[in-house]
Amino acid sequence: xxxxxENLDLIAARTGSHLLQALPPILVALALSLPLAKLANSQxxxxxxxxxxxxxxxxxxxxxxxxxxxxxxxTSVRSPLNIAIAxxxxxxxxxxxxxxxxxxSVSRDVLSSATAQGYAPTARFFQVELPLAGPVxxxxxxxxxxxxxxxxxxxxxxxVPSLGMLFVDGFRRGIIAEIAAGVVxxxxxxxxxxxxxxxxxxxxxxxxxxxxxxxx
Amino acid sequence: xTGNPFLQALAWLAEAAHWSGPSGIPMRxxxxxxxxxxxxxxxxxxxxxxxxxxxxxxxxxxxxxxSAGAARALPTLGLVTLFALLLGIGLxxxxxxxxxxxxxxLLAGAYSAVESADPATVDAARAQGMTEWQILTKVExxxxxxxxxxxxxxxxxxxxxxxxxxxxxxxxxxxxxxFLGLTSQDYPQMIAGSLxxxxxxxLLDLALLLLQRVTAPRGAKTA
Amino acid sequence: xxxxxxxRHLLGAIGIGGVALGAxxxxxxxxxxxxxxTGGEGGSGSDGGAADSGTVVVGSQAYYSNExxxxxxxxxxxxxxxxxxxxxxxxxxxxxMPELENGALDVLPExxxxxxxxxxSEATSASPEEIHTAADEALPDGxxxxxxxxxxxxxxxxxxxxxxxxxxxxxxxxxxxxxxxLKIAANSEFEVRPYGPEGVKEVYGVDVTxxxxxxGGGPLTVQALTDGDVQLADLYTSDPxxxxxxxxxxxxPESLILPQNVVPVVSEKVDADAEAAITAVIExxxxxxxxxxxxxxxxxxxSSADIATAWLAEKGLV
Numbered sequence: 170x171x172x173x174x175e176n177l178d179l180i181a182a183r184t185g186s187h188l189l190q191a192l193p194p195i196l197v198a199l200a201l202s203l204p205l206a207k208l209a210n211s212q213x214x215x216x217x218x219x220x221x222x223x224x225x226x227x228x229x230x231x232x233x234x235x236x237x238x239x240x241x242x243x244t245s246v247r248s249p250l251n252i253a254i255a256x257x258x259x260x261x262x263x264x265x266x267x268x269x270x271x272x273x274s275v276s277r278d279v280l281s282s283a284t285a286q287g288y289a290p291t292a293r294f295f296q297v298e299l300p301l302a303g304p305v306x307x308x309x310x311x312x313x314x315x316x317x318x319x320x321x322x323x324x325x326x327x328x329v330p331s332l333g334m335l336f337v338d339g340f341r342r343g344i345i346a347e348i349a350a351g352v353v354x355x356x357x358x359x360x361x362x363x364x365x366x367x368x369x370x371x372x373x374x375x376x377x378x379x380x381x382x383x384x385x
Numbered sequence: 386x387t388g389n390p391f392l393q394a395l396a397w398l399a400e401a402a403h404w405s406g407p408s409g410i411p412m413r414x415x416x417x418x419x420x421x422x423x424x425x426x427x428x429x430x431x432x433x434x435x436x437x438x439x440x441x442x443x444x445x446x447x448x449x450x451x452s453a454g455a456a457r458a459l460p461t462l463g464l465v466t467l468f469a470l471l472l473g474i475g476l477x478x479x480x481x482x483x484x485x486x487x488x489x490x491l492l493a494g495a496y497s498a499v500e501s502a503d504p505a506t507v508d509a510a511r512a513q514g515m516t517e518w519q520i521l522t523k524v525e526x527x528x529x530x531x532x533x534x535x536x537x538x539x540x541x542x543x544x545x546x547x548x549x550x551x552x553x554x555x556x557x558x559x560x561x562x563x564f565l566g567l568t569s570q571d572y573p574q575m576i577a578g579s580l581x582x583x584x585x586x587x588l589l590d591l592a593l594l595l596l597q598r599v600t601a602p603r604g605a606k607t608a
Numbered sequence: 609x610x611x612x613x614x615x616r617h618l619l620g621a622i623g624i625g626g627v628a629l630g631a632x633x634x635x636x637x638x639x640x641x642x643x644x645x646t647g648g649e650g651g652s653g654s655d656g657g658a659a660d661s662g663t664v665v666v667g668s669q670a671y672y673s674n675e676x677x678x679x680x681x682x683x684x685x686x687x688x689x690x691x692x693x694x695x696x697x698x699x700x701x702x703x704x705m706p707e708l709e710n711g712a713l714d715v716l717p718e719x720x721x722x723x724x725x726x727x728x729s730e731a732t733s734a735s736p737e738e739i740h741t742a743a744d745e746a747l748p749d750g751x752x753x754x755x756x757x758x759x760x761x762x763x764x765x766x767x768x769x770x771x772x773x774x775x776x777x778x779x780x781x782x783x784x785x786x787x788x789x790l791k792i793a794a795n796s797e798f799e800v801r802p803y804g805p806e807g808v809k810e811v812y813g814v815d816v817t818x819x820x821x822x823x824g825g826g827p828l829t830v831q832a833l834t835d836g837d838v839q840l841a842d843l844y845t846s847d848p849x850x851x852x853x854x855x856x857x858x859x860x861p862e863s864l865i866l867p868q869n870v871v872p873v874v875s876e877k878v879d880a881d882a883e884a885a886i887t888a889v890i891e892x893x894x895x896x897x898x899x900x901x902x903x904x905x906x907x908x909x910x911s912s913a914d915i916a917t918a919w920l921a922e923k924g925l926v
Contacts, residue, residue, distance in 0.1 A: 172909050179911075228546050228586035233563055233579040236702065237572070240390070245712070246703045315458045322460040328670055328698030333462065338697060340466040342672050342906045343827030348470065352463035359458030474793065474821055474832045553822045555793065555832060564822060568797035570702045570726075 172346040180335070184354055187331040191318045191358075193253050198260025198313050199306075203299075205261070206268030219265055226262035231255070231323045247329050256320055260313045267309025271302035304377050307370040311363050318359040322351070332358075394576035403577075408561065414581060416557040420476070421545045421589075424483030425491075428540060432488045433533065436495025441521050449496065453489035461486055465550045474555035479548075486547060487540035494536015498529025530600040538593035545586045549578070559585070664882055667704055667713040668696040671824055672912070673761060673846060673902045677717040677870060679916040680889045685715075687926040688885040696912075701726050709748055714877040715886065718753075719761055721866025723873070725802065732802065736760075736867040743871070750876055754883060756869035757890045759846065759898035763803060763865050764857035765792065766843040768833060772856040779859040783814040786839075793832040794842035796820035803865040811864045816840065827906075830855075844868075846895070848903035870898070892923045 173180065209219040234255050236246060244251045275298050283297040299306075325333020332351040339347030370377065397403065404410050439449045461482050468478035502525045510524045526533070549560030559581050566575025664685055668678035675696045682692045695713060698704040705726065707713045720739045724731045727746035734742070736756065744753040765780050772778070775786050783790060798804045799818045808814045821829045825843040833841040834853055843850055845857060870893060872886050901919060904910045920926040 175909075176911065224542075224590055225583065225587065228542065228583045228590075230546055230549055230563060230579050230582050232549075232567065233575050236567060237390075237576065245706055245710070247698065247707070312457075315454065319458055319460045322462055326462070326670070326699065327703050328695075330697075333460065334670075334697055336460070336463045336466045337670050338672060340470065340828070341670075341823050341826040342909070343470060344906075344909055345467065345470050348463055348467045352459060352467060355460050355463065356455055356458040360455055363454060363458075469828050473835055474819065474828055474837055552796070552820055554828060555819045555821045555837070561796070561820065564820060565796040565799055567702065568700060568795060568822075569800045571800070 172344050173350050176347075180350055180354065183330060183332050183334060183351075184358065187318070187321050187333075187355070188358060190249070190252055190256070190321045190324070190329070190331060191314075191362075194256035194260050195310070195314050195317050197253070197257040198264040198317075199310055201257075201261060202264035202268040202309075205265050206272055209265065209269050210272050216269060219269065223262040223266050226258055231259070231320055232326060234258075235324060235327055246327050247324075252321075252324050252329055256317050259320060260317055263313050263316060264309050267312070268302075268306060271305035271309065272298065274305050275301040300374065303370070303374045307366065307374070311366050314362045314366060315359045318362060319355060322355055390572045390576055393573035394580060397573045397577040398580065408557075410581065413557055413559050413561055414585065416551075417545070417548050417559045417582070417585065420479065420483065420548045420551050420556070420558055421541060423476075424480055424544045424548070425487050425537065425540050427480065428484040428487035429491050429537070431484070432491035432536075433495045436492045436536075437499055437521065437526065439492075440496040440499025441517070441525060446496075449492060453492050456485055457489045459485055461547050461550060462553075465553055469554040476551065476556055478554055479551040479556060482550070483544045483548065487544050490539035490543065491536045494533050494539070495529075498532035498536075499525045501532060502528050527602055530602070531597045534593060534597045534600055538590060538597065541593060542586050542590050545589055546582060549582060663691045663693050664877060665693045665695055665712065665714045667698050667707070667716040669701075669704065669716075670697045670699050672905045673844070673898065674717050676901050676905060676912045676915055677889075677893070677898075678715070679912040680893070680920065681715055681717065681872065681886050683913075683916050683920055684885040684889050684925055685882055687920070688881055690882055690885070708751055708873060708875065711750070711875060711877075714875040715882075716873050718871050718873045719868035720753075720756055720871050721762070721868045723753075723871070725866070729802075731866070733863040733866045736869050739867050740869065740871065747873065751873055754872045754874055754887055755890055756871040757893040759870045759893045759895050760868050761844045761846045761870065761898065762868040763794075763798075763801070763842050764845050765808070765860075766833070766841050766850065766855050766857045767839060769854045769856055771839055772858075777856070777858060779861050780808065780814065780864065781812045781861065783808075783816075783840075783858070784812060788839070790814065790816045790840060791819050791838040792816045792840035792842060793819045793821045793829045793838040795822055795824055798842050807864055811862050846898040846902055848899055848906060851899070852907075888925055889920075892925060 205219065209216045235251065238244075238255050239246050239248065239251050242251065242254060279301065280293065280298060283293045288297060321331045322333030322336065325331045325335070325337055328334075332355050335347050335351030339345065339351070398410075406412070435449070439445050464482035464485055465479050468481050472478045472481075499521070506528070507520060507524060510520045515523065548558055549563050551558045552560030552564050559578050562574050562578025562581070566572060566578060666678050666682045666685070668675040678694070678696060682694055685692050698707070698713075701722075704713060704716060708716060720736065720743050721731075721733075724739055724743035724746055728742070731739075731742065733739075740753060740756050747753065765783070767777060776782065777786075792798070794804075796818070799820070801807070805816050805818060808816060819832065819838050821832060823829055825841065825847055827849070829841050829843065830847075830849045830853060832838045833855070841855075843855065843857065849855070850857060870890070872890065874883070874886070878886070897919070901915055904915045905912065917926075
């Protein structure tokens with residue numbers, strides 16, 4: 170444990186960069202998944218295609234993707250953009266099917282009533298459909314957040330500063346406390362982010378407080 | 386090294402020499418499948434009974450959900466390196482990490498399988514004089530099999546995509562191509578290994594999806 | 609305590625906003641740089657992310673020993689009045705060589721033999737001087753080697769004292785007489801190195817199978833050897849575990865294994881002053897020094913910054 174106490178600065182820095190890498194992809198995945206899911210839901214074959222592509226994306230081992238993506242997008246391996254895009258892809262792979270389910274969970278009758286009440290399409294989407302899809306969307310975002318925070322560690326193998334670096338260094342120096350600190354802090358970050366999302370969900374969707382949200 | 390590494394990866398896969406011997410593709414794929422199966426199997430021994438119990442009794446529900454959530458957040462590379470330092474090279478360390486990876490999906494599948502049974506149906510079974518054990522095994526489990534299989538599906542796909550880490554600490558599997566390709570800058574080999582992992586994941590996903598369809602009890606609404 | 613610090617960083621992260629995209633506060637393993645963070649460059653910007661013209665960017669491999677040497681350079685450069693940006697633990701050559709080539713890094717400690725083979729996979733063993741010259745010539749334009757150190761971090765075929773005695777082993781050639789199947793724990797790339805299974809078969813007529821352990825001859829590799837899971841391990845000769853575990857690196861009379869002297873790769877950014885600061889470290893760094901520095905890192909778990917400060921003071925270099 171003394172390693173941990175003597176390296177608090179290092180651990181704090183790694184934790185900070187870890188979060189900075191994790192947050193943008195989570196937001197990007199959420200933002201992009203909404204239009205993609207709407208598009209997918211508009212056609213049966215598109216929906217099948219999107220689900221299949223998501224499965225395919227998620228099955229790509231992350232380490233090779235981090236190494237190969239720069240060759241396609243023209244960055245270097247350690248570029249923040251490379252990590253952000255790779256993590257966003259994994260986030261989308263989880264989030265698009267979740268968002269598609271979320272929008273399908275909204276009753277068509279409700280949407281028709283909203284239209285009958287005079288909601289324009291945009292207003293109907295933001296004021297009726299999106300809030301009603303909210304609980305299932307939130308469940309999806311929670312999975313994406315936990316998965317992304319865990320995946321950031323893989324970049325540590327390639328020299329992108331994150332808690333994952335503690336695994337590599339601790340493994341080579343045989344310092345168990347260093348690896349354990351990385352593992353525990355990654356889990357703590359994920360659990361805290363998850364709790365934050367639950368609170369955010371309650372604040373934004375007060376009507377869900379009574380019944381529990383079914384997780385996918 | 387010139388040319389498109391993706392095309393070179395296909396050429397690598399097509400080379401006959403890579404399809405035989407102890408480091409050939411069939412052997413490495415079998416190892417990979419073996420690690421996956423073993424990890425999911427051991428995880429199922431723990432998670433499925435526990436999930437059924439929690440689903441049936443409702444006891445420890447929040448604890449089970451919370452710990453499964455936390456387990457999802459544990460980075461597998463960290464677990465593999467940590468366990469390896471404690472246990473030495475070989476299969477035990479990565480296997481333990483795969484078990485941790487597989488448990489949440491299996492637990493959630495088993496738990497939601499039982500919970501999804503219509504309370505009216507369960508009450509009817511109870512009224513007919515069935516014991517709790519009979520209710521679980523004759524009503525709740527048969528109705529929930531597709532969800533349990535769904536848990537296996539999620540766990541299997543996750544473990545098969547992660548089983549490359551076994552090669553990090555002295556084992557075989559398709560991870561051998563990926564790590565050797567990475568460390569020796571032989572990207573075609575690394576891509577070829579990745580493609581094999583993806584193909585394997587998709588095949589297993591499809592197989593378990595079919596199993597999910599087949600095991601849906603007649604007359605019950607599909608989950 | 610930890611929760612507080614992570615919360616603080618969470619708040620900081622939100623404050624900085626999406627623009628930073630993870631660039632802040634990354635990069636350095638050196639605790640001194642955190643907090644002040646004058647560079648601000650931090651993390652990973654290799655795309656045109658060159659620091660100010662006055663700043664020398666020192667990188668290291670994801671290998672604690674390499675990080676210590678990088679830190680020796682960094683502190684020596686700082687003592688010479690230069691500003692240093694530290695970018696440590698950057699994977700292996702596939703990640704950092706492109707960054708050296710495009711100018712995102714200015715100084716990185718390398719090893720002569722493996723560097724040469726990165727550019728010329730056919731390269732065979734030769735004297736340290738010849739390898740150094742060949743590696744320098746193989747480097748792309750804009751990069752060059754400074755003189756090499758006495759300190760080496762050479763791959764080796766290492767076994768336990770017990771196994772060496774039981775089979776009367778002193779050189780790699782003696783392995784040919786061993787009855788049992790020989791397994792060697794090594795990083796996966798050992799498989800394709802010229803001194804790997806093919807090379808040792810060709811030069812010494814010895815058959816070995818690689819058991820890949822990706823810790824660069826670290827504690828797990830050593831444990832595999834001492835537990836008897838493998839008969840041999842590819843340990844680096846600067847590894848303090850060799851002495852600590854009474855291990856025997858087998859002699860290599862045919863010079864199968866390339867010399868791996870510590871050598872700085874530098875960019876054009878390194879001027880005469882900077883070169884002098886780095887070369888002073890190289891001239892003082894003996895093989896035993898490197899083992900001792902590594903020992904402090906793995907046994908005393910000291911940080912590279914502390915280890916470097918003490919050594920530079922001891923040698924009178926700062």
